[in-house]
Amino acid sequence: MGELGTTISNKRGINKVKESLWTKPFVLLILSNLFLFLSLEMLLPTLPMFAANKGGSDAEIGLIIGLFTFSAVLLRPFVGMASDKFGKKLLLLVGVAICLIGTASYYAAVTITMMLMLRIVHGVGFGISTTLYGTVASDIIPASRRGEGMGFFGTGNAIAISLGPFLGIWLMEEFGFSVLFIVGACILLIAMVCTAFVKGDTKEERAKAQIASATETSFMLRFIEPKALMPSLLGLLVGLSLGGVISFITLFGKETGVQNIGFFFLVLAISEFLIRFISGRIFDSKGRFWVLFPAAISCIVGCIILYMTKSTGTLLLAAVFYGAGFGAIFPGLQAWVIDRVEPQRRGVATATFYNAFDIGIGSGAMLLGLVATWSNYATMYLVSSLFFVIYLVVYFVYEKQLKQAGLAEIVKRS
Incomplete structure (x- = not known):
């Protein structure tokens, strides 16, 4: 090349x-x-x-x-x-x-x-x-x-x-x-x-x-990058859902009687891998919205299919949708974090993002585990889709405010 x-x-x-x-x-x-x-x-x-x-x-x-x-x-x-x-x-x-x-x-x-x-x-x-x-x-x-x-x-x-x-x-x-x-x-x-x-x-x-x-006068800013907070918040919400999906899938298989539960991870990974041949180019050419929005919808669909799963085929279909969604969202959020900060702040920004994501995974496993205890694992997966609904609301509000701020700046300059 x-x-x-x-x-x-x-x-x-x-x-x-x-x-x-x-x-x-x-x-x-x-x-x-x-x-x-x-x-x-x-x-x-x-x-x-x-x-x-x-x-x-x-x-x-x-x-x-x-x-x-x-x-x-x-x-x-x-x-x-x-x-x-x-x-x-x-x-x-x-x-x-x-x-x-x-x-x-x-x-x-x-x-x-x-x-x-x-x-x-x-x-x-x-x-x-x-x-x-x-x-x-x-x-x-x-x-x-x-x-x-x-x-x-x-x-x-x-x-x-x-x-x-x-x-x-x-x-x-x-x-x-x-x-x-x-x-x-x-x-x-x-x-x-x-x-x-x-x-x-x-x-x-x-x-x-x-x-x-x-030269950074704020002690807090030495450890947290403010410009990475919005992508990190979305990463936290993604982690909350993912923590439940990967932690309880084996127990879900036992509860529902679905066989070959291990293939869920294999199909999840294949779907996650293949989508990256498309999502990254879309992110670079059309912008983050055309990756972060449809990917969240795909994850919601995956969670709903898990809720309805009664067979191995349905389980693997859920893995396709969830894997594609997560495979597009995670690198998209990472790229957004890096785009927002200066080169010398990339280490702090990356740490801010990964910490939010890992906290989401740990917290999601505990919260959704309680949901499963109160109901069942199928219901837990339906509830896990709500984190992506919150994700979409937060993201839409952010983009709307950003657009309004841009229009206000144009009016101010004219």
Whole structure:
């Protein structure tokens, strides 16, 4: 691929040169991100079983799962400032290395207390890595193709969601937990190697970022990016729904008697992967509305189909709609976050967005779990669609206010 290609027209009618997207650093970063999430997804269905074998109670197993997200959320606001000082690439390598150490050390945990401590360490590494993967990717992707680029970058997550749980369970059943943790650590080692060949930020870029951070008078603004709050609020609402969808689908299958429930994740990931070939280009050419609005509708349809599901075919149809919706929304919101901030604020903005999304997933699992307790899992999925209804209301109000502000500015100038 050449560095320059044909010209394209953006939504404002301005001709821009179509810059190269598929560069070596971009491909390596996609692979590294894929391997990080593959290692993580392998542990999602297997680590609770390992904890149970160590004598962990249901409450302790829940704490093991929750502490991971909690430690990542607490650390992320500090990642932006740390990357300004030490560099994004170096800190990203440190984050992946911490994940590697945490994964390899699980088998050495002989007590639940040790597992809890390792889970906190693993969460720290995950918080660093996920923040900086998105930030480094946004630095590499040409601004004119950011929606498309962030969509393709996120395909690693989709592939990991479909392959990780199956691979993890297979390794656990065939070879035991020791091999599971060793393979997970080796996958993270490959992620580190891929990251090592990605070009890091220069001293000049770090110096500019440090100056911008030092001149920031507000303590809060050093940890939260205000310009990222609207996309982050929408990400929170998406996470609230997603937390219930992925957490209770197995129990939903048992409740309804639907067979082959595991294929839901496979179809979900395939749908999420395929939609990104379309949604990113639409985001770049037509604007965010033409991605964020129809994608939310698709998720609502998916939730309603889940509510009505009585067979495997209906279940997989729900996965198609929900996967397509989420696969378009998540990279679209990420691209919107990056578009709104200056380059030196991308780390803080990415941390703000991911924290909102992760808080949504954790809170959604708890809230919708209560709904399922009071009613059933089918009703819970119908209720989960309401988060996307709120999403649409918030988004429409925001766009309307933005349009009115723009018209007022035009009148003022005329």
